[in-house]
Amino acid sequence: MKNIVFVDDERELLDGLRARLYKHRNDWNMQFLLSGDEAIAAFEQRHVDLIVSDVRMPGMDGGQLLSVVKQRWPNTVRVIVSGYSDPVQAVRLTSLAHQYVAKPCDGRQLENIIERCFNLRDLLSEEPLRKMVGRIGKLPAMPKTYGLLQTALAQPSVTAAEIGDIVTADAAIASKVLQITNSAFFRLRKPMVRIKDAVTYLGFATIRNLVLSAELSSQWKASQSLLDVDPEQLQNHAQFAAAACKSLAGGRASADDAWLAGLLHDIGHWILIQECPNELARALELSRSENIPLFECERRTTGATHAQIGAYLLGLWGLPYSIVEAVAMHHTPKAITPHGYDLLGALSVSHALLEPKNAHALAGSGGPDSGIDAAYLASLNAPFDWDEAQRRVRASAVPAN
Helix, strand or coil: CEEEEEECCCHHHHHHHHHHCHHHCCCEEEEEECCHHHHHHHHHHCCCCEEEEECCCCCCCHHHHHHHHHHHCCCCEEEEEECCCCHHHHHHHHCCCCEEEECCCCHHHHHHHHHHHHHHHHHCCCHHHHHHHHHCCCCCCCCHHHHHHHHHHCCCCCCHHHHHHHHHCCHHHHHHHHHHHCCCCCCCCCCCCCHHHHHHHHCHHHHHHHHHHHHHHHHHHCCCCCCCCCHHHHHHHHHHHHHHHHHCCECCECHHHHHHHHHHCCHHHHHHHHHCHHHHHHHHHHHHHHCCCHHHHHHHHHCCCHHHHHHHHHHHCCCCHHHHHHHHHCCCHHHCCCCCCCHHHHHHHHHHHCCHHHCCCCCCCCCCCCCCCHHHHHHCCCCCCHHHHHHHHHHCCCCCC
């Protein structure tokens, strides 16, 4: 059984959750607690798989509680429920929690989030994937400047000037961020020439994502492999995918998260290219000869797909669960039960709609993902239909470099 702790100072809310989740009593061992101190005591008594905490509570608030949990029990999945409309506070909280849930949040939505968190954890702990990762000499470390930003953004008093100083300290990254900011992708009214201005204009979350893009771009372009794959083509595809996914933001898929999910959706291919080029070459040949999706052939030759491997890496880096899940499931979104239109839906649909000319040698092998069509989009109650999704993706086809 999974052990779950719910923390909120409103007893009526906890009682409502208890009634809503009663049907899971044989699968989830649930505790409903009124304070952060009670939650810490529960953690000290037994292992907790997942915690759901409100933000605004007297004494120890939700942010402080999850900060302690992150430090002392890092393997616990952390979900925070917040009514904050301030984007700065939201960015801070997303650095402490795997899942950020905005209020008002009904019990069905929270139930779906918990189930999906457990499904993702199970997917990324499968024995074939663990063996595959174990064969890799060294997974890439979190990029340095991105890591510094993550740490800074966890501080409630961080300023735009401080964020700008972190980015400016690395001249190469700063210049790349300004290049992307001034590209056609953002369509600014006037050029940005200072990082601090970009931070103020674009916001913390966008700058953090741009830094990650810049750092990954520099790593990928320097990579060497036995496979005849053009790094520039892979990077261009990542930018096309980021723009396409952002164009389909809506529902529970924010524009910032959608852009980052599109950018990172094929990051597992970079690991396979570097570490398992022979197995990937066999998978590519099998995909072409039998017209089987490449990710299925990767599973045959390596034991895991590029989607799983990429999601595993992003999980280690501490990216939000919604992005990790979208990367892990972007070829197979129907494998989990949706609850409305979210980031996974945006990524899977945009990926299916990307034109072949915006793909690369690996991305389009074996044909498009099956079942990602107008009926699938309609089943998510998306804020637009398939024709509009196609129009948006076509209009987004401007690379950000």
